[in-house]
Amino acid sequence: MSAVLAQPQPPAPDAEREVVIRGRGITVGFGERKVLENLDIDVYRGEILGIVGASGTGKSVLLRTILGLQPKQAGTVEILGTPYDEADANTRASIDRRLGVLFQQGALFSSLTVLQNVEFPMREHLHLSSRLMDELARVKIELVGLAPEAAERAPSELSGGMIKRASLARALALDPDIVFLDEPTSGLDPIGADEFDKLIATLRDTLGLTVFMVTHDLDSLHTVCDRIAVLGDRHVLIEGTIEDMLAFDHPWVQQYFHGVRARRREA
Ligand SMILES: Nc1ncnc2c1ncn2[C@@H]1O[C@H](COP(=O)(O)OP(=O)(O)OP(=O)(O)O)[C@@H](O)[C@H]1O
Numbered sequence: 001m002s003a004v005l006a007q008p009q010p011p012a013p014d015a016e017r018e019v020v021i022r023g024r025g026i027t028v029g030f031g032e033r034k035v036l037e038n039l040d041i042d043v044y045r046g047e048i049l050g051i052v053g054a055s056g057t058g059k060s061v062l063l064r065t066i067l068g069l070q071p072k073q074a075g076t077v078e079i080l081g082t083p084y085d086e087a088d089a090n091t092r093a094s095i096d097r098r099l100g101v102l103f104q105q106g107a108l109f110s111s112l113t114v115l116q117n118v119e120f121p122m123r124e125h126l127h128l129s130s131r132l133m134d135e136l137a138r139v140k141i142e143l144v145g146l147a148p149e150a151a152e153r154a155p156s157e158l159s160g161g162m163i164k165r166a167s168l169a170r171a172l173a174l175d176p177d178i179v180f181l182d183e184p185t186s187g188l189d190p191i192g193a194d195e196f197d198k199l200i201a202t203l204r205d206t207l208g209l210t211v212f213m214v215t216h217d218l219d220s221l222h223t224v225c226d227r228i229a230v231l232g233d234r235h236v237l238i239e240g241t242i243e244d245m246l247a248f249d250h251p252w253v254q255q256y257f258h259g260v261r262a263r264r265r266e267a
Helices: 059-066 089-096 114-125 130-143 148-152 160-171 190-207 218-223 242-247 251-258 260-266
Strands: 019-030 033-044 048-053 074-079 099-102 178-182 210-214 227-232 235-240
Touching (some): 019 059, 019 210, 033 059, 033 074, 033 210, 033 227, 033 235, 048 059, 048 190, 048 218, 059 074, 059 178, 114 148, 130 148, 130 160, 160 178, 190 210, 190 218, 218 242, 227 242, 227 251, 235 242, 235 251, 242 251
Parallel strands (some): 048 210, 048 227, 099 178
Antiparallel strands (some): 019 033, 227 235
């Protein structure tokens, strides 16, 4: 009997894919100044979405708004099929458990070891023995490619790349469905950044994560992002694949994706 090999399937059309984050009409301002206005965004299950845009266009503000950390003047955010804004405290807490966040500076607690940092969300949300939490945290530390000895180190004893990995281990502590990464490769040398990108892609493939990644890193956009959303003029200017970006006729998008850095990357 001959074996029938599974053929790779083309990605499903967007309309058939599960939307895990749906933002509609998002408007955020500081004083009189609007940073985001009537912004719509969809994030699909299992994708790595890169959020890009000039400095100050509101990428971090968008990430914080989706997470409910930044008040908005208008709009709705639905996460994993539940209107997050309208949810009661219990529902919100159960959604929060399914989200992991890596903030720009890593944001590890400096007075705690790496192990204690990774256990922190577990202590908050899970009712497990210390021994079991230790075991689970050590698995996460291994998963992100840190040596077992790193568990006992303080953040001040880690390199920039190790801090990113430790922060990622903490973001993965509760086995989230979606991880939010704010400029995960900033401050890393090109090899470190490349390794971190590969780690993100491997985790997505093995754990089925959905990744919402704010980035300035052209290499990340080319190598790991399935789709890209460009912020500008207070909304999403364009979303699509890297090929869509290259073909899009907009001055900033052209300059960014065809500019000197892009050409250097291609050389
Ligand atoms: N708490 C705040 N109070 C007032 N203004 C703020 C606040 N947070 C952000 N802003 C403003 O909102 C705008 C968008 O900020 P944001 O940090 O989202 O930009 P960004 O696109 O992530 O930029 P970068 O690429 O430089 O990190 C900026 O002009 C910033 O000054």
